[in-house]
Amino acid sequence: MSSSYRHILVTGGAGFIGSHLVRMLLARPVARVTNVDKLTYAGNPANLADIAGDPRYHFVHLDIADLRLRAVLRENPPDAIINVAAETHVDRAIADPLVFARTDVLGTQNLLECAREIGVRRFVQVSTDEVYGSISEGAATEDSPLQPGNPYSASKAGGDLLCLSYANTYGLAVSVCRGANTYGPHQYPEKFIPLAITNLLTGQPVPLYGDGRQRRDWLYVLDHCAGILTVLEKGVPGEVYNIAAEQERENREILARLLALLDAPDEAVRRVTDRPGHDRRYAMDADKLRALGWSPKKPVEVGLAETVDWYRQHSKWWQSIRQGDAFIAYYARQYPMLPPLA
Numbered sequence: 001m002s003s004s005y006r007h008i009l010v011t012g013g014a015g016f017i018g019s020h021l022v023r024m025l026l027a028r029p030v031a032r033v034t035n036v037d038k039l040t041y042a043g044n045p046a047n048l049a050d051i052a053g054d055p056r057y058h059f060v061h062l063d064i065a066d067l068r069l070r071a072v073l074r075e076n077p078p079d080a081i082i083n084v085a086a087e088t089h090v091d092r093a094i095a096d097p098l099v100f101a102r103t104d105v106l107g108t109q110n111l112l113e114c115a116r117e118i119g120v121r122r123f124v125q126v127s128t129d130e131v132y133g134s135i136s137e138g139a140a141t142e143d144s145p146l147q148p149g150n151p152y153s154a155s156k157a158g159g160d161l162l163c164l165s166y167a168n169t170y171g172l173a174v175s176v177c178r179g180a181n182t183y184g185p186h187q188y189p190e191k192f193i194p195l196a197i198t199n200l201l202t203g204q205p206v207p208l209y210g211d212g213r214q215r216r217d218w219l220y221v222l223d224h225c226a227g228i229l230t231v232l233e234k235g236v237p238g239e240v241y242n243i244a245a246e247q248e249r250e251n252r253e254i255l256a257r258l259l260a261l262l263d264a265p266d267e268a269v270r271r272v273t274d275r276p277g278h279d280r281r282y283a284m285d286a287d288k289l290r291a292l293g294w295s296p297k298k299p300v301e302v303g304l305a306e307t308v309d310w311y312r313q314h315s316k317w318w319q320s321i322r323q324g325d326a327f328i329a330y331y332a333r334q335y336p337m338l339p340p341l342a
């Protein structure tokens with residue numbers, strides 16, 4: 001797909017999804033990609049080491065909630081903005097919710113204000129299926145009510161609503177995309193799948209919340225990014241698009257698959273107390289995005305095998321995170337019932 005935008009600003013480009021998106025954009029004939037990232041615990045410049053020397057790539061170390069963002073954008077105005085930056089981990093949101101509202105709500109609004117001032121042609125807000133809350137039957141469509149069940153999803157819902165209000169009030173060309181649970185290479189190793197893989201690779205038990213029957217709709221990271229870029233190019237301003245592969249699996253099924261791929265025994269899984277307010281099931285209908293020509297390419301079993309291979313081959317990447325004091329302290333706080341990492 002060619003790009004009709006010359007200069008694209010991506011926020012959160014040093015994180016998991018953002019780094020794949022930056023790489024995908026640079027594979028196109030764009031003139032410039034600017035990455036604004038605060039480099040929180042989840043932001044890692046090593047995720048972009050392969051493209052760091054591309055003269056079209058520019059990195060700005062800044063918080064999206066920082067008012068100095070305006071001057072940065074004024075100096076070198078992008079014609080499109082993709083807002084990927086967010087605090088993203090539900091467990092962290094339960095432990096420390098304030099930063100979620102700051103980044104996911106206020107940061108989004110600061111970016112919207114910048115976009116309005118410089119007059120961007122396009123703004124895409126990257127959001128999540130979690131804003132619909134737990135879905136007991138069927139699948140959420142873009143018109144389903146928002147019923148976020150934790151401070152992460154509530155903050156993301158706040159960001160979405162601000163975006164849609166800027167489309168309605170100021171005519172800003174904003175679209176919102178809501179992605180399903182995403183997995184793949186470069187995902188920070190405290191999230192469910194990479195935590196399981198890296199624990200199994202280091203002989204540690206793998207925590208499983210509650211009965212493990214929570215259902216999630218798994219989306220490979222490159223399918224997610226292709227969906228975001230479809231919304232950038234073909235989405236209608238003011239509209240929302242679900243990005244889902246419609247591949248629901250229970251958490252315990254995902255773990256069983258990982259055990260098989262890593263030749264680990266069932267005893268490696270440890271049931272731990274469930275997360276408070278844990279949503280049972282997420283499910284979305286993605287027909288609206290499919291109608292724009294997007295479709296997911298990666299079956300979840302294939303994607304999981306490839307992800308395991310990537311973590312096997314990139315132990316330096318995740319060991320340097322897991323061996324850091326911050327990760328070890330986080331792990332001890334989150335899983336006091338498991339052996340500490342160090």
Ligand SMILES: NC(=O)c1ccc[n+]([C@@H]2O[C@H](COP(=O)([O-])OP(=O)(O)OC[C@H]3O[C@@H](n4cnc5c(N)ncnc54)[C@H](O)[C@@H]3O)[C@@H](O)[C@H]2O)c1
Nearest residue numbers: 012014015016017038039040042043063064085086179182
């Ligand atoms: N991972 C998933 O399963 C998933 C699913 C659906 C939607 N999403 C959404 O996709 C986006 C990216 O998720 P991810 O999993 O790649 O996240 P991540 O946690 O791996 O990365 C987040 C990135 O944002 C940066 N960041 C955080 N706060 C910032 C701030 N205030 N200013 C500037 N940069 C900041 C971090 O440094 C990091 O580089 C988020 O908006 C998330 O809500 C994620």
